Each structure stands twice: as structure tokens, then as C-alpha cells.
Amino acid sequence: xxxxxxxxxxxxxxxxxxxxxxxxxxxxxxxxxxxxxxxxxxxxxxxxxxxxxxxxxxxxxxxxxxxxxxxxxxxxxxxxxxxxxxxxxxxxxxxxxxxxxxxxxxxxxxxxxxxxxxxxxxxxxxxxxxxxxxxxxxxxxxxxxxxxxxxxxxxxxxxxxxxxxxxxxxxxxxxxxxxxxxxxxxxxxxxxxxxxxxxxxxxxxxxxxxxxxxxxxxxxxxxxxxxxxxxxxxxxxxxxxxxxxxxxxxxxxxxxxxxxxxxxxxxxxxxxxxxxxxxxxxxxxxxxxxxxxxxxxxxxxxxxxxxxxxxxxxxxxxxxxxxxxxxxxxxxxxxxxxxxxxxxxxxxxxxxxxxxxxxxxxxxxxxxxxxxxxxxxxxxxxxxxxx
Amino acid sequence: xxxxxxxxxxxxxxxxxxxxxxxxxxxxxxxxxxxxxxxxxxxxxxxxxxxxxxxxxxxxxxxxxxxxxxxxxxxxxxxxxxxxxxxxxxxxxxxxxxxxxxxxxxxxxxxxxxxxxxxxxxxxxxxxxxxxxxxxxxxxxxxxxxxxxxxxxxxxxxxxxxxxxxxxxxxxxxxxxxxxxxxxxxxxxxxxxxxxxxxxxxxxxxxxxxxxxxxxxxxxxxxxxxxxxxxxxxxxxxxxxxxxxxxxxxxxxxxxxxxxxxxxxxxxxxxxxxxxxxxxxxxxxxxxxxxxxxxxxxxxxxxxxxxxxxxxxxxxxxxxxxxxxxxxxxxxxxxxxxxxxxxxxxxxxxxxxxxxxxxxxxxxxxxxxxxxxxxxxxxxxxxxxxx
Numbered sequence: 224x225x226x227x228x229x230x231x232x233x234x235x236x237x238x239x240x241x242x243x244x245x246x247x248x249x250x251x252x253x254x255x256x257x258x259x260x261x262x263x264x265x266x267x268x269x270x271x272x273x274x275x276x277x278x279x280x281x282x283x284x285x286x287x288x289x290x291x292x293x294x295x296x297x298x299x300x301x302x303x304x305x306x307x308x309x310x311x312x313x314x315x316x317x318x319x320x321x322x323x324x325x326x327x328x329x330x331x332x333x334x335x336x337x338x339x340x341x342x343x344x345x346x347x348x349x350x351x352x353x354x355x356x357x358x359x360x361x362x363x364x365x366x367x368x369x370x371x372x373x374x375x376x377x378x379x380x381x382x383x384x385x386x387x388x389x390x391x392x393x394x395x396x397x398x399x400x401x402x403x404x405x406x407x408x409x410x411x412x413x414x415x416x417x418x419x420x421x422x423x424x425x426x427x428x429x430x431x432x433x434x435x436x437x438x439x440x441x442x443x444x445x446x447x448x449x450x451x452x453x454x455x456x457x458x459x460x461x462x463x464x465x466x467x468x469x470x471x472x473x474x475x476x477x478x479x480x481x482x483x484x485x486x487x488x489x490x491x492x493x494x495x496x497x498x499x500x501x502x503x504x505x506x507x508x509x510x511x512x513x514x515x516x517x518x519x520x521x522x523x524x525x526x527x528x529x530x531x532x533x534x535x536x537x538x539x540x541x542x543x544x545x546x547x548x549x550x551x552x553x554x555x556x557x558x559x560x561x562x563x564x565x566x567x568x569x570x571x572x573x574x575x576x577x578x579x580x581x582x583x584x585x586x587x588x589x590x591x592x593x594x595x596x597x598x599x600x601x602x603x604x605x606x607x608x609x610x
Numbered sequence: 611x612x613x614x615x616x617x618x619x620x621x622x623x624x625x626x627x628x629x630x631x632x633x634x635x636x637x638x639x640x641x642x643x644x645x646x647x648x649x650x651x652x653x654x655x656x657x658x659x660x661x662x663x664x665x666x667x668x669x670x671x672x673x674x675x676x677x678x679x680x681x682x683x684x685x686x687x688x689x690x691x692x693x694x695x696x697x698x699x700x701x702x703x704x705x706x707x708x709x710x711x712x713x714x715x716x717x718x719x720x721x722x723x724x725x726x727x728x729x730x731x732x733x734x735x736x737x738x739x740x741x742x743x744x745x746x747x748x749x750x751x752x753x754x755x756x757x758x759x760x761x762x763x764x765x766x767x768x769x770x771x772x773x774x775x776x777x778x779x780x781x782x783x784x785x786x787x788x789x790x791x792x793x794x795x796x797x798x799x800x801x802x803x804x805x806x807x808x809x810x811x812x813x814x815x816x817x818x819x820x821x822x823x824x825x826x827x828x829x830x831x832x833x834x835x836x837x838x839x840x841x842x843x844x845x846x847x848x849x850x851x852x853x854x855x856x857x858x859x860x861x862x863x864x865x866x867x868x869x870x871x872x873x874x875x876x877x878x879x880x881x882x883x884x885x886x887x888x889x890x891x892x893x894x895x896x897x898x899x900x901x902x903x904x905x906x907x908x909x910x911x912x913x914x915x916x917x918x919x920x921x922x923x924x925x926x927x928x929x930x931x932x933x934x935x936x937x938x939x940x941x942x943x944x945x946x947x948x949x950x951x952x953x954x955x956x957x958x959x960x961x962x963x964x965x966x967x968x969x970x971x972x973x974x975x976x977x978x979x980x981x982x983x984x985x986x987x988x989x990x991x992x993x994x995x996x997x
Contacts, residue, residue, distance in 0.1 A: 409967050564975045566964070572792075580798045600989065
């Protein structure tokens with residue numbers, strides 16, 4: 224909420240004036256709800272990030288956000304803070320309130336019971352359990368509902384949650400760390416660490432947001448990553464290694480450090496069978512997947528399996544071959560490129576052959592944003608479909 | 611000057627308060643001088659961009675900037691605006707005032723005659739005609755001189771001018787327009803236009819700032835560029851085509867549109883001689899250069915020739931082979947990469963083989979900045995020397 228922040232950043236008379244101006248604006252309250260929601264980043268899966276603000280007589284009387292799955296929803300939390308002051312008030316919430324009983328009761332009932340008279344919602348919840356039913360329930364109870372304020376921002380905030388329910392398959396984020404000239408490693412295979420410490424922290428945040436991280440066997444061999452979340456608070460995701468051979472190096476860090484069975488070997492049917500037969504490892508999960516042409520596993524089948532397993536958001540961390548396969552299959556929903564200010568010349572490419580020969584066939588992106596991460600630049604974009 | 615702008619952007623009481631606060635600060639006045647200097651971008655070569663502010667009793671009484679070579683220097687212009695109010699005043703100027711008579715008289719004399727009592731200078735002028743003599747002349751006249759406020763910003767503003775005088779050779783800017791995955795063209799050779807209209811305008815600004823634009827013969831064949839300045843105000847630079855064979859396609863746009871003899875064919879000694887003998891073209895300039903190993907011309911010799919010709923700043927616009935040669939030779943002083951939010955996969959690389967195998971050998975950059983240009987992202991950085 225840059226506008227609100229700008230107001231609050233000034234001196235005293237300005238502060239009051241700015242505060243009153245902001246108080247009059249639905250957009251500013253919704254920005255506040257979005258900022259509250261953001262606090263749950265990396266901790267709410269499989270739930271979305273939600274923030275709620277209760278406003279009465281132009282004053283904020285309650286605010287709340289969803290801290291983690293299993294805890295209070297944002298709406299309930301904000302109503303509790305408002306205590307008796309929610310009667311006749313307006314609630315701002317970035318996602319349609321739920322109308323079903325999950326680990327907590329339906330928010331629509333809590334809103335109705337609190338006597339709130341108007342609810343401003345940024346985006347509909349595409350989850351089939353809600354999907355308009357929340358708005359209908361509120362309206363049926365005589366509450367005025369306004370939908371669509373800062374809708375785009377709300378959809379981008381919960382991109383993976385929205386994508387999962389709309390595409391009915393796990394949401395795939397492809398993350399690449401590369402040089403200015405588009406290499407993820409030198410020709411000798413050195414890639415650790417092209418990007419900065421700040422970008423590593425950002426990567427750990429992306430991991431905390433994902434249900435699983437996917438890498439190819441080559442990346443395990445070259446970098447021996449643990450793929451855990453260490454530099455930020457959040458749960459470590461499942462680790463999926465894509466390999467046609469199922470031959471993980473026995474000294475791989477993610478095998479040694481796997482007491483919670485969070486490493487999945489995604490391999491072809493025959494490899495998995497022979498592997499499990501010959502040398503089963505009790506702390507590994509094997510997925511038998513269809514083989515695609517070219518020897519790699521069928522990525523569509525991988526996503527189906529991940530979905531069945533309850534994984535809604537996947538982070539592809541490399542290497543180049545896996546990244547290229549996901550791009551070629553049209554299965555990337557979000558692209559994150561961390562570019563370090565270095566040049567290596569000929570090296571290992573971030574992206575390989577996509578059979579694109581004309582610029583008109585190039586993969587294009589929308590809702591792009593770019594920001595600094597220490598010395599690096601981060602690009603985030605969403606592939607346009609049907610390009 | 612984000613600080614000053616922020617002050618001025620607020621409401622009326624804030625404006626006054628902010629203005630007075632700014633008025634008390636040397637840094638803010640120097641920022642203003644830098645912003646004034648910036649107005650001359652693309653029009654002052656071979657002179658630097660200079661802005662000057664005269665402040666008396668905390669109030670700005672005169673401001674000026676250097677509009678173009680041959681016109682008034684910034685200092686003189688600011689003193690004229692101040693009229694009688696410069697006696698006892700302070701002058702802020704981003705570059706050391708000159709003390710020699712060129713197309714205009716020495717600024718140090720004008721400052722002394724105007725009765726200015728204090729001069730705040732951001733950076734010394736490395737031009738051997740000045741290089742500390744300006745500061746000494748002012749001090750000798752009893753004027754208090756302070757040096758070094760916003761020095762870094764002032765040096766970056768006039769990077770090419772500073773670089774030319776410090777390296778004693780033309781300043782080389784390498785500009786690449788590439789995809790997210792580091793390609794300047796598809797495999798079929800299509801590169802026009804990877805980047806956006808806004809970035810094309812930015813490229814024309816870079817051209818206006820340069821004394822000459824350099825391309826390889828391959829780029830002439832593939833893109834048939836005119837390499838003129840059209841989208842911004844400014845002079846079109848000389849166009850240098852680097853070619854071992856001197857065989858420019860007769861239909862090349864830059865041959866047809868060359869009444870002012872601004873196209874230079876930089877080729878090897880034997881090629882130039884035979885070319886001029888067999889089919890001289892009166893509107894072309896031929897440079898006979900040493901041959902480097904690998905068939906290309908010797909780029910060091912090219913820079914010497916350009917220096918002799920009076921070209922102080924060169925813009926290398928491609929293609930990849932020429933870009934790689936300049937990087938490999940360590941002759942790039944500034945790198946500009948325009949990245950369009952598209953991916954093409956395998957294609958023509960922006961940068962080729964640099965014989966770098968370890969990340970510790972990678973080319974690194976300092977004073978980097980990144981900004982948006984329409985949908986594209988522009989990276990600007992300065993190679994660290996001796997890496």
C-alpha cells in the first residue's frame with residue numbers, strides 16, 4: 224500500500240490529513256487487507272493468504288490475517304479484534320469469504336453474526352467449495368457485497384492458489400538463476416552460487432511457498448542441494464528428483480537428511496520397479512511415471528501424480544534440461560528469473576531448444592515485474608497461454 | 611533529485627517547509643545542478659554535461675546548464691540569470707569549472723568577476739586542459755572551493771567524458787537487446803525487434819550521446835539498419851561497419867542515406883586498398899586497420915583510429931560476434947543490456963566464447979542499475995577492471 228505508507232511517512236499535520244483521506248477510500252482499506260494477507264506468505268498452504276479489515280464510522284476497528292492452515296481465518300480474526308464494534312461496519316477482505324466448514328467454521332456465518340452490513344471483496348475464490356457461494360450466502364443474509372476492488376492485485380497475491388483451482392492441476396513456478404548472458408553454469412558446470420546471498424534468501428521464500436521443489440538428476444549430481452528452507456521461516460517442501468534411471472548418488476544431501484520421507488524419486492515405471500526390488504530405501508518415495516519421447520518422464524503424468532499426492536504448488540529449480548522440458552510442454556505457470564550482474568560467455572544455457580524459429584512464436588509473459596535482490600535483478604512473469 | 615522532488619510534490623505548507631529544508635542543504639542544490647546538467651544529454655559532445663546553480667542567502671538566484679558545444683557554459687549561464695545577485699553567493703556545479711579559453715572564455719574568470727565567494731564542485735575535470743587547474747585558479751582568487759559532494763553521481767553522469775580523458779582512448783559502450791534467455795536473435799536470424807518501442811527510443815538516446823555507432827557486417831546484412839537518431843533530438847553519430855572483407859551490400863540503408871559522409875568502413879589494410887582501387891565510393895570513409903588473429907580487425911587499432919578521428923565515445927550495437935570480441939579484448943567500458951520479456955530457447959547468443967570456465971573468472975560489473983523501459987528491463991553496469 225504505497226499510497227497509505229506515503230501518507231503515514233510524512234510529518235504530523237500531514238499524517239492526520241493523509242490518514243483521513245485514506246480512511247475515505249475503499250482502495251486504501253483493501254490495500255491494507257492485501258498487506259495483512261501477505262504476512263502469511265509461505266505459511267498458509269493449502270489455504271490462500273487472506274487479510275481482513277473491519278471499518279466502522281471511517282475508523283479501523285479490527286484487522287486480521289490467516290496465519291497458517293488450521294488457524295483462524297482472517298475474517299474471524301478481524302471480527303474478534305473489532306469486538307462489539309462490528310455492528311453496521313464494513314469488512315474489506317481480499318478473497319471471497321468461505322461458506323463451508325473446514326478446520327474452522329464458515330466465515331459467512333461469522334460475518335452475518337457480527338452484524339457487518341457491507342463486505343468489500345477483491346476476488347472470487349475459485350475453490351469449488353466456495354466459487355461464488357460465499358458471496359451468495361452473504362447477500363442472502365441481507366449484507367451488501369461489492370466485488371472486484373483490486374481484483375488483479377488479489378489474484379496475483381494468491382497466484383498459485385488461484386491457478387491450482389482454475390487449471391485443476393498443480394501450479395508450476397519455474398525459477399532460474401542465471402548470468403546476464405543467460406547461463407546457469409560455466410561450461411565446467413560451476414553454478415554455485417551465481418546469484419547473491421539475498422537472492423538465496425528469496426529462493427528459500429519461494430521454497431517455503433511451494434508444496435514441492437523439483438530438480439533434475441543432473442542438478443543433484445552437480446550441486447548436491449538440500450532444497451530445504453533455512454534462510455526464512457516456513458516449512459520445507461517435498462523434494463522431487465526427476466530421473467529416468469532412479470540412480471540417485473548415495474551421498475546426496477537430500478538422502479542423508481531425509482528422516483521425514485520428504486524426498487520423492489519421480490522416475491519411469493520400469494526404473495522404479497527394478498529399483499524398489501533391488502535396493503529399496505525406506506525413507507524414499509518412488510513414483511512410477513509414464514515415459515515421454517526423448518527418454519524423460521512424462522511431465523503431465525508427474526503433475527497428475529503430484530495432484531493426487533496433495534501437492535498444489537511446485538517449484539522447478541533446474542537444471543536447464545528440466546526447465547526447457549517444462550517450458551516446451553507449456554506447463555510453466557509462473558517464471559522467476561534471478562539475474563546476477565556477471566557474464567561468462569559460452570556456458571550451460573538456462574533454456575535450450577524450444578523449436579522456436581520466428582520471434583512471433585516466442586514465449587511471451589504478462590503481469591511482469593522486476594525488482595532488485597541485492598546486486599541481482601529478479602524478473603517475475605506469467606506466460607501468456609495459447610501463444 | 612528524489613528528495614527535492616518529494617518535497618515539491620506535497621501540498622502548500624509542506625511545499626514551503628520542504629523548500630526551506632532543501633535550501634539549507636548543499637546536497638540538494640548539487641542534485642539540482644546534476645538535474646540541470648542532464649538536460650544537455652546527447653547534445654554536448656565533445657563537451658561534458660554541466661549544470662550550475664547560484665544560491666544567495668539560501669535562495670536560488672540563478673541556474674543554468676550547458677546546452678551544446680559552442681554555447682555558453684553552465685556557470686556563465688547561471689551567473690547571467692543571477693544578474694547582480696551573485697556577489698557573495700555560492701555556486702554549485704557538477705564539474706570543475708574550466709580555466710582555459712575554448713569556444714567560450716574561462717569560467718573561473720566569470721565566477722571571480724561575478725563576485726561569487728564559494729564554489730561547491732562535485733567532481734574534478736580529468737581533461738588535461740583543466741584537471742585541477744580550475745580549482746587552483748578559483749582558490750588563488752580567494753574563493754572558497756569545496757570538492758567531492760555527489761562526486762560519484764557526477765562521475766556517472768559524464769561517464770563517457772570522464773572515461774575518455776582518464777583512459778586516453780574512446781569510451782566504449784556495448785549495448786545488447788536480448789531475450790530473457792540471452793538471445794539476440796532466433797536461429798533463423800530474426801532480431802528486429804526483440805525489444806519494445808520505448809527501448810528503441812532509449813537506443814536512439816544512446817546513439818545521440820555517442821560520437822559513433824559500431825556494428826559488424828553481419829548486423830548490416832541481417833537487419834539493414836540506418837543507425838541514425840530519429841526518435842529523440844540529437845545528432846546522428848558516425849556509423850562504423852567492422853568488416854574483414856569491406857563488402858558492404860550495395861543496397862545497405864546506411865550507404866543510400868549517406869550524403870554527409872558519416873559511414874566509415876573499418877577493414878583490414880589489404881581489403882581497404884583493393885576496395886578503394888576497384889570501386890571507390892566518394893561518400894564512404896575507409897579505415898585500414900591491423901588484422902587480429904581470427905580474421906577480425908584489431909579492435910585496439912580501431913580505437914586508436916577513432917581517437918585520431920576525434921571520436922570520443924563509441925556505441926557498439928552488435929552483433930554477437932563483435933560484442934564478444936570487445937568483451938574478450940577488455941575494451942568495454944559500459945554495458946547496457948535491454949532485456950525483453952520473451953523466451954525463444956536455442957538461438958543466436960548475445961555473448962559467445964570468452965574462455966571463462968570458472969565463476970571466479972566471470973566478468974563482473976559495478977555501479978549497476980536496472981530500470982524499466984516499457985515492458986523491457988534495462989541493465990547498466992561498468993566492468994570491473996583487472997578481473
